[in-house]
Amino acid sequence: MNMMLRPLLIQIQSYLMQPRVWRLLGSASALIGLISYALSSSFSQLFGGWTLFKIFAYSIFSIIICLMILFAKLWQQLKGLSSEAHMAFFVLTITSVYSYFSDKEMKGKPDAYSVTSYAAFAVTSLSLQRQSESHFGFEVDLLYFFLGCVIVQFMKIDLWLGFVGIGFSYSLIILRSSLDAPAQNRHQRFHDQEHLVVEVSMNPLQVNNSISMLQEAPQTGLEAKHLPSMEERLWADLAVVNMLKCNLNNYLQDKVDRIPEVLVSDHNFLIDEIPSQVLIDLHVSVGTMIVTGLEKECVDQYCSWRREFVQLAEKELWTQEIDEKRRIKSWIKASNVSLKILFPNERRLCDRIFLGFPYLADFSFAQICNEFTTNLLDFANGFANGSHMLNLLPSVLQVFGLLHELIPEFESLFLDQFSVSLRTEAATTGRRLREAINGMFMQLEKLIKCDTSQAACPGGICPVTVEVMNHVNAVGEFGSSWLSAEVTRIIAMLESHLEAKSKHYSNPALGSVFLINNGRYIEKKAKQYQLDKILGNHWIRQRTAKVRENCEHYRRSSWEEVLGFLKLGMPNVEEAESMKKKLNLFNLRFKEIWMDQSAWFIHDEELKEEIIIPLGKIMSHTYGLFIWGFKSMLGRDADECIKYSVLDIDDLLKNLFSWRDE
Structure with missing residues (x-):
């Protein structure tokens, strides 16, 4: 536990040794003290109710006090010994007069605002004492005055609350003592050094001997x-x-x-x-x-x-x-x-x-x-x-x-x-x-613009997609907004390029498969390389939605026409002949599509199942209803026209996208 607390205590101590911290703390505590005192019962009993003139005068006084504390170092540079004595006398007179009228006029118990104001003024006094090595000369006396007021205020509220005031005063005095210790040590070291210099300066022979020794061997004397x-x-x-x-x-x-x-x-x-x-x-x-x-x-x-x-x-x-x-x-x-x-x-x-x-x-x-x-x-x-x-x-x-x-x-x-x-x-x-x-990144941009490469399989992953995503893989661990903008721009350019390349396929369904494969590759690599850290989860979700949108485009462009052949009409002679023609067209078109798409490949197995399983369910259900109606109308004659069973359709669809790159 001590090892864990030690760095924290060191850090706190280092902050408390900085004059700037005390300058800000002193200004803040003075402001709190002045506001609290203005709201306290002590003010109203000593000065009466508020008027416009009192508000204006008190505001000006408060601003002057806060500025003096905030720029205490400047005032210290302007002061001399006589001004220091005059200022100390002025503060002594003010506090004495205030104590006299406060004891004479104050009636009843003080309120929380009064206690808060005195405590804040005590902290302000300590801050003045901590802001530099040279002081005004009255800070410690002022600190003790306000700490005494805090104790008295607590005791007037309730005698036992005096211990609270004593505890607060003791902690502030101990804090001042602990913070002054390093400065005293430094002063002692300077004193020892000055003593040594004076001692040397009073012994010319010793000085001459030291200088001679060091001059004779300047590189080894020390x-x-x-x-x-x-x-x-x-x-x-x-x-x-x-x-x-x-x-x-x-x-x-x-x-x-x-x-x-x-x-x-x-x-x-x-x-x-x-x-x-x-x-x-x-x-x-x-x-x-x-x-x-x-x-x-x-x-x-x-x-x-x-x-x-x-x-x-x-x-x-x-x-x-x-x-x-x-x-x-x-x-x-x-x-x-x-x-x-x-x-x-x-x-x-x-x-x-x-x-x-x-x-x-x-x-x-x-x-x-x-x-x-x-x-x-x-x-x-x-x-x-x-x-x-x-x-x-x-x-x-x-x-x-x-x-x-x-x-x-x-x-x-x-x-x-x-x-x-x-x-x-x-x-x-x-x-x-x-x-x-x-x-x-400009090289990546040029790489995309000049790309004329072809995927290894029909509708497969474009080589430029692989190359671009491999190059941006190192960006994921950096949270820079500048890098985020660059990666977003490059991937958006890549996606636009892929969209344009998909239009080169004569078969729209193959163009959709091309976008599905490349879109899923970009999505997976972005997750793998933790690009979501700089691009955001929303960006990843947009890529996922785009892939699913392309899956729907593929289904419509490939199978909507085939499913249209399987619509049932009213059971009559004309409809029976029509159904024979529809079934023949279905058999022909289904075989053509299946033969083409067996040479295609979906690289992501999970995505492949997401496409095929719902398609198989829709196709099997629609085809099954059609065959049942067809058999009902033609009886045994229907078997001659039926080329595929429902199970055959389901099995064939499961074997779609079966191309392999050997």
Whole structure:
């Protein structure tokens, strides 16, 4: 349970450390507090009933308060020491005057609006305190004032409800304390660093010795004193990479489709493997070297160490397979691990080591990740540079799909001026891959327009249908609306082409069989390739309905005329002769149709049964009634004219579409 909750708690904590979150929360809580107070009994008792002037004045006051809280950082930049003191005195005076008149005028128990307003104002005070490292100077006092008001309000409603107010106040104070802890730790580290710098600056001999030592060996000074040896560093990096591979074993071995979420959410996953004392020593060493003028040597040493680790991880994660499918799969895994685990950890490690020097942290991060990221993008660019060959469409779609999914990671990681080129290159590569896919869809369009192929059997599946559906099979796993539109357009063009080709058959029934076979093939492949994910179930149902419509066209064009010969008339001599002629025509036409259609083939067995079984029932029933009436009128003479029994008709129909491609 702790392992499951840990990522969630980390994520919540990371959100609560962002000033923007508190800025929005503070503005929202101030608005809620002002509205609640306007509706409360406290307001009416202190200021009387509402008038147009009061509504206008209170609205202006509320807007000013909300804007001040929303843009608190701007106000902080404008304030000086004197203005800070004046503002603190102003807030103290306002709260004191309000307390005096509130205690004097308030009668009766407060309502829920009053309690809500004080609680909201307490949250607003906390938000002001959380929005930046420098504060106005009165936020904590204001927080305690409103928390005290919350407790008093609850106690006035009911003495026992005071515990609710106490619980709310305690939770808010504990939240403030827990959120301030990291900032206090950072302040302490800065204090230690400043103390070290002051100590060095007060000892010129020590400074001269340090500078001389570092200048004599600029490439090894940091390593020799503060980093492990090359051999120790290599073994440490190997241990971390092996630990990473162990945690990702199921993903790398294709046993799961995604990286475990707990590894993605824990942004200190790899940093935790480095002893904390090493990180502290490195941070202090970095500060020392920078203030003594060895900034370049410091960055070079750090980047060299971390590049070696990233290169080692790249070698272990990205295996250069010979088979293209396996090579793409390896690239996908390496891209996912690097963008979701490796690079975020390097980003946070840079921020920790170069704490207080964000410029150098950004530069170092760009240097460390540049080569691996460039290699990943070069691989993707190789597919974008292809000759738009149709057989590459599944591969290009896979690469494009993964890159499209990782764009948010590129945008969040490579924000600074040194690595923004990597983000730009990722967007450019994605755009070029999309252009390549568009080119391949144009090739499919050309393939359909230039098609003159013939089906292997009469009315069978057209080769271009097979080729087009095989090429779009990789699209099903992507939910892009752009791809959906392209696939819909290509299949609609294919269907129009098939409709036109069906008209070339002299026998309309064979044209219907051609559309039945190709329509069912498109429908089945769309389901098999999960194109319904991007085209929708409605699109699939339309294809099914179209196939059944063509089945009905086939039945009418083939057998409606034959069934017309089996109509019964009034029992008389003239009708008996007419029935003989009808039966002879039926025998002749039935044989012709059956002989022709025995050379046709319905590729889908289920669909074949759906056509033949209902047709057999109708034909057997109609023919049976006709023969019964015919025998009733002619007696024994009827047997000479009857060529087929009812069972013969049924058996012959079951053998329709019996052609086989040997």
